[in-house]
Amino acid sequence: MSTSSASAIAAMEQPPEKLSMVVIMGTTGAGKSYFINKLAGYEAVEEGTQACQMVPAHLGNSKVLLIDTPGFDDTTRPDSEILTEIATILSAQYKLGVDLKGVIYVHRITDIRYGRSSVKTFEICQKVCGDAALENVLLVTSRWFEVDPVLGADRERQLRDKFWAYMLNQGSHMSRFHGDRDSAIALISQLLSKDAIVLQLQKELVDDGKHLDDTVAGSYVSDNLEHFKSKCHEELKALQRVREDLKDDRAILRQHQQDVASEKARLKEAHDQQVSLHKPINAEVDNKIKTGKFQFRSLLAFIPSVLSILGMFVGIPPGVTDVFTSWMAN
Template identity: 45%
Template sequence: MVLVMGVTGSGKSYFVNKLANGDVVQVGDDLHSYSQILEEISRVLTAQHEAGVPLKGVIYLHRITDIRYAGSSIKTLEIFKKICGDLALQNVILVSTRWNEIDEETGAFREQQLRSDFWAYMLGHDARMARFDGSRDSAIGIVSQLVSRQSIVLELQRELVDERKTLQETVAGAYVNDDLSEKRAQLEKEVWDLEKLQQRTAQNDDRAMRRQIELDRAREQRRLQVAREDEERLRKQIALEVHTEIEGKKKKKGKGLWAVLPFLPAVMGIIEMFVGIPPGSTALLTSWFSESGIGESVSDFFANF
């Protein structure tokens, strides 16, 4: 198994489709919170680890057309590093995409910036760089650099499965949770301030103003609810939940996921050509995806993270 990650629009769906030689992944456009994305990645990686499917490495995609690293891209990269951990970085390939949309000189300059700045830490821990030119041969060439290597266990997997930590106790989860705690506290204050303002203006003759305050308060309350749900999500014992679900699936006849999640078997089939996977583990893993409710959203996080 090879994990493909990157920010929205970096070309993950296109890369996997080229690798599978078909339209097996739809381009995603739904944005999720960092805690939602981290939870789904955690569940998939935990299931993969539990099922005995070897993880050969991680491919991180980045648009070479980006003039600079935006705030969201920097945060995503930090989460990515914390998911992997230093020891697993030797099985990471940092791939630049969309070379057909930029001239060689400009692209080479930005590539050097990535090498000397944003990707310097990971390259210093034996990660590698590569260019994806948009062809199937290029995609296969990148993946083939990983499938012949020794399997790895990511830091997040070790923390969740071996140490049985909750998401917020992991390095990646703690990083996401710090922002959530600050955001939740700020939203609580904003809701409180709006409630007080609503009380003071209850008898005001300006109906438009009272309506606007009501709408603002309702909006901030919804945002506060989402923030609280995100914090609660990080308190989950992911490994225990996934283990229980997988054990339940073992007692049932494996249905596989060949119809429900079409891209996974196609990609797994390619991986199986290069590396052996324990008998039955692929069906177990894909069955768990479909029946646990992740099936339809896995393609989303591949397309949005």
């Protein structure tokens, strides 16, 4: 173990505390799962996470729950569904009293441009956190081994001076992940030494009792859907104008009908996603926690019911269940 890694763990050698959690966010392929696997010390999760997953890590005397999240550029799940899943987990963690130490946002330094998907994922992350929690947000660049150091440093400077400037000015920190366990431990130790935080989304959902679409993050996703719906309406109007000019060519008419049906389906899907955001997450989480407390009341003492209940809200990767048992017994 390197000197930096040993120092990081030494800083965490305190009397055992209650469970803490760190959430990992970023676009698909940024290296979130790889980072988590380095902290866990084994291949706990696969790259390309399509659902949130919970992985335990034992760092010194600190027992940390790492939450791997999908990117908001996932091609198989809509943003509304991913945000709902993250919001539900965060609400449960807050209600169960598990300390949230912070959020780590991972970004590929190999990205030539800061594309639309990166902007969207980053902005949702920022709105989930809120300004008051930004001191517990760590902005991490990954995949340094794949880029020329000079070019990487130039991209890092652009991130610092432009895209990440606001959050950095509000107290967030920027660091490099060099791809090994020592580097991962050194990074997460920056958060584990801090006091626990409450994110803006948690305050809005739990303390204020808002529906997801009334929160800052939810409104952002809903507004994007509204913009998409407007484009669909415009496309349907354009198709209607084309229909009026069409001759009685059956092949062309058939294709036109398919185009209209496809656009209407896209419009309905966007509408359904907006509707899904209008849900009382706070009440749903309350009910599920009550059910969980009843179900897990007879568990062995070394497996806290809090951990078991939290597992009702977030997936546990195959093979990790046994690790949880031994992890809590030590």
